[in-house]
Amino acid sequence: MERGLTGRYEVTRTAEEAVRAFVPNPLPPEPPLDLSGERQRLLEQALLACGRLDGVSALLPDPDLFLYAYVRREAVLSSQIEGTQSSLSDLLLFELDEAPGVPFDDVVEVSNYVAALEHGMNRLREGFPISNRLLREMHEKLLARGRGVDKLPGEFRQTQNWIGGTRPGNAHYVPPPPADLADCMASLERFIHSDPKPFPDLINAALTHVQFETIHPFLDGNGRVGRLLIALMLHDAKVLRQPLLYLSLYFKQHRAEYYRLLDRVRQEGDWEAWLEFFLEGVTQTAGGAVETAHRLLALFQEDRNRLQDLGRSAANTLRIFNALCSRPIATIRDLEATTGVSYPTASKAIETLSELGIVRELTGRQRDRVYAYDRYLALLNEGTEPL
Known part of the structure; x- marks a missing residue:
């Protein structure tokens, strides 16, 4: 459904030039989402895939074993989207204090991602809510070392940022001005904690991810925090007992479509097209994780048999x-x-x-x-x- 522009443009001056920064409307979308027909089928399919993933993780003899490896795999993939060249082997070598085979800052970024994710999950287990404070804490972990240390770790930005182009004036997209950030993020936090929940948990996570990326509240690390937010929300909502659903590989494989649909939401209000893409990604990703778990179990058993x-x-x-x-x-x-x-x-x-x-x-x-x-x-x- 095309609703038209889902926010307003605010003209500000940055570096002596006029800039049109986009300020999104609060969630939920208006007019309301159409979740009938194909989208309802995709939602049911995605929930069924998540249920299968939850079931296979419960059957694993050591769920923490699978979680350890999967979290690090996600860290590699999510960081690759931002341009790092680190592999899973590089990260594991780094964790042994061995020299990785890639630039040091690349593997530090991936290690920071693991720390940010683990911090977020530990806070949820302590009963801490998903909130702007938690996002800032995770961001501080994400940029604690390496290239991001000068990008205000743990703080919302106080200057204008942009996506694409060499400056705000020729950028592909300019997020809200710093003066609008507090209101935008407070509104997003209210949506996350709506009671009753406006939509099923998967839909809420999908909407929240787009809104966070549209606000782009940090100077650096927005993409990584935005992808972590999906995992946090689904784990917190008990869609999955173990935080095993990560969409970075799906987003990496469909990068052009991902960015096109984010733009389409902002410019045309077509949330439904984004939801179809997101739900298909959940189904594929959960199915892939189930297959990986079964293949790992088969591999371990095959090699154990050789040792008997x-x-x-x-x-x-x-x-x-x-x-x-x-x-x-x-x-x-x-x-x-x-x-x-x-x-x-x-x-x-x-x-x-x-x-x-x-x-x-x-x-x-x-x-x-x-x-x-x-x-x-x-x-x-x-x-x-x-x-």
């Missing part, structure tokens, strides 16, 4: 193998500390796993070697190739 016939060394080798299922890149010292076996025992187990082709040494060094559970990493790396 090792005789006396089977028990300790399995112990080391299980540790690599939790952390797919590790040193022998890490595995010694994690499992409680001696260094020689861990070393012997790694040698066995290497001979079987289950792990691969990454550094080529003679000392302080780093080992990767190769097929596990390959599975998680699918779709995370840098843009």
Whole structure:
């Protein structure tokens, strides 16, 4: 449905030139959303896919294992959309204090994303509400180190920003002026906490994401915080018990359409076209996560079966193998500390796993070697190739 412009233009002066900044109308959209027909079918399909994902995560022997890997995969993907070149292996090496194979600032940005997400989820578990304060706290984590440290971490912007172009005057899109930010974000917070909820949880998350990206309240990191906000809202609403639904891969694969639909909402008020895109993304993403979980379980079982016939060394080798299922890149010292076996025992187990082709040494060094559970990493790396 085309409602026309979903806000107003405010003419301000920035760097000695007149700039038309867009100030969005508060949510919910007017006239009301049309959720009938195809959109109702897509909503039911998306909810069913989320239910399947919730079910498979409940069946996992160690849900935290899957969550650990999936959160880091999401961090890589979300950061790639902003131009970083870090891979999942780079991030895991960085977390071991090893040198990654990409520029240091790239992997720092991805590590910051993990910290921001984990901070948000921990705050929700403490009973803290999704709020502007929480978004600022997460933003502070996101820009704590690396390229964003000079972009007001943890604070809403006090100057005009823009998207595309070299300055506000020739930009593709100019968000609200700083003077309108407080009202815009307060209105968005009220919508998030509407009681009763105006729409089903998936729809509320979809609307909130667009509104946040339209307001663009930070000098840097808006895209990453906006994608985190989707995961926070769905977890907080108990759509998923574990925060396992991340749309960054879908947005990365459909970048042009994603940006086109954001513009279409602002200029034409076509929220329904955005919702169809979003709900299709939820269905695809949840389905992909379910498939990944099943493939991981099958991989682990297949490799465990190969270790059962090792005789006396089977028990300790399995112990080391299980540790690599939790952390797919590790040193022998890490595995010694994690499992409680001696260094020689861990070393012997790694040698066995290497001979079987289950792990691969990454550094080529003679000392302080780093080992990767190769097929596990390959599975998680699918779709995370840098843009």
